[in-house]
Amino acid sequence: MRVTLRDIARECGVDVATVSRSLNGAYGVREKTRRKVLTVAKRLNYRPNRLAKGLVTGRSRTLAMVISDIRNPFFAELARGAEDAAYRAGYELILCNSDLSAEKQMQYVHSLLEKRVEGILMNSVAGLSHSERQELSQSGVPIVLLNRPPAQVQGFSTVLADNFAGGERAGNYLIHLRHRVIWHLTGPRQHGNLAERTRGFRKALEGAGTEVASLTIRGHHNTEGAYQMMKKLLRQHRAPTAVFAANDAMAFGAIRAIFEAGRRVPEDISVIGFDDVELAGIIRPPLTTIHQPKYEMGWAAVEVLLQQAERPGQWSPQHRLMEVRLVERESCRPISRRAHDQ
Amino acid sequence: MRVTLRDIARECGVDVATVSRSLNGAYGVREKTRRKVLTVAKRLNYRPNRLAKGLVTGRSRTLAMVISDIRNPFFAELARGAEDAAYRAGYELILCNSDLSAEKQMQYVHSLLEKRVEGILMNSVAGLSHSERQELSQSGVPIVLLNRPPAQVQGFSTVLADNFAGGERAGNYLIHLRHRVIWHLTGPRQHGNLAERTRGFRKALEGAGTEVASLTIRGHHNTEGAYQMMKKLLRQHRAPTAVFAANDAMAFGAIRAIFEAGRRVPEDISVIGFDDVELAGIIRPPLTTIHQPKYEMGWAAVEVLLQQAERPGQWSPQHRLMEVRLVERESCRPISRRAHDQ
DNA sequence: CTAGGCTTCGCAAGCGTTTGCAATATAATC
């Protein structure tokens, strides 16, 4: 049924070996025979069986991506970058949605190992037990963790946005706009990325020295959480002139609370976010935020993977820190000198 | 290095065949030996090589999805549904972003055929030449087209939202709210899905008989297109009491134009969309729209594929029509009886 | 004309499985 090397060989009156060599452009076959083989292969519409090829070469030309949910636009963007990079290198990408369930994650990984994928991109190994992580890091396939701080576990590569620099940039920006009373909405202390943003932000404020008053509030790091925090705070304290939300979702919540409290963004209160999700450019007012290079992160992760796939068994983990950048839209406004001086 | 059947066989003092049979739960091996094999396999941390298995069985336990861009939330949702269905059946899903480029599409398909995927979900085969389509439909692997009308090309299965019923439902809803002057914004006549929605919509209006005045306007079927159409129309005609946009993106454009013309939604003009994209629930006012069961469509597509993968070589194309439903939010409002009677 | 060196090609093993068939062991029957 399916046409194989053997069919071509028979048709050309040569051995399968020569056919194989011809097709793979390998050295050691006369130009004339090669040409003949090629035309016959084309005529028969030959398609090499990658399973067979993979079996003998030990390479599947496949990568995989295990993320919590592709519907999250952050991952969709990452996936697109990763897939583009893979495609360019002649690899395919298997998509796995884990919902961060440890069980699903491990099941996926096992399946993938059985399929002999040459590398795995992972959202996180946080939910896994120590022995499971051990198993992964010793599985032999390169694994890169997406947007997770390196130190977590040995044995994994990472690709990470520079959260510290981003926080710092947000802080500097607000200070540059002459804000002096700034609230910072963020999540729990253990959340590595968020913590880095906070550290960077604080550094910026310290750098400004003098009379900057800031308040850091922790809560659920989503829209609803930020909404609640902000609502409560606005009742209890004198309003700030600016808010730095640790991610865009929180910024949306904060903005809603601000409007409901009868103030305006950015006229009364400036708001800056972090991530630059698509919605940030769509809502009113368009949100000024720190952009994470999601597409590039996906691409970089695949680069790392492929690099390591080249030297089976003898690569060591690698860490890439990706630059972030400020994208100015309309949710921040400078404090006028007069207002400031009064 | 990697542990194989042979290793287990040696360790247990049996033949690889018995090991294989034990592991696959096949009939014909004594309970005692099987148990022994299993424990040894576990101890050695054995992972079957799917490439080898696939080579002999001819089945790769892999499906693929070729879509234009995973960053489009519509496809992300489809992909999630498809992947969940695949996972449940023990299959993996390869993700391919084609950007609708005919060349990329064909390259992907060829790679996938070489990897012996057992089925392919495709966005569209529209850009392909006749011979390319022929090649696909005769490739031997089942292919299902996502959200494309069946008749297009023979040989492909389809999974399609019931656009006709959706259009009809939108029409009936507006009539039920006592609207009598309705504009319908849509795309070019050749666009199959949009055309169906229009047909359904017209049917509803006809059903209402009497004094319903409707106007159908065609243009670019995106936000900007609808914005321009609507802007122009509002200057030239007396405003309608309701607008049916052929998709949500167009509804957004229409709403913007309406606001800019100094009218309100839904107080002055009701707007209903189609698709139910995520943004529909987020904008102000939240958009009433026809929901397409995207997740379910992805799931259904995989069901079709797997069903056909079961009978290699002897399945025939299959078409699934998915129900849509109206989701009422806040962009539509009934005409008061008084206003209506006056 | 013969020896040595290249180039071109075929042979055959091997990658890790599954599976039909034959061989052996065990159980059942009388």
Add this chain to the structure above:
DNA sequence: GATTATATTGCAAACGCTTGCGAAGCCTAG
């Protein structure tokens, strides 16, 4: 206890490809 049926197991081929090795074939040089 012999005979037959049945449950286990091993043997070996096959899946479609790559690749080391050696056999021809051809060319060049001495």
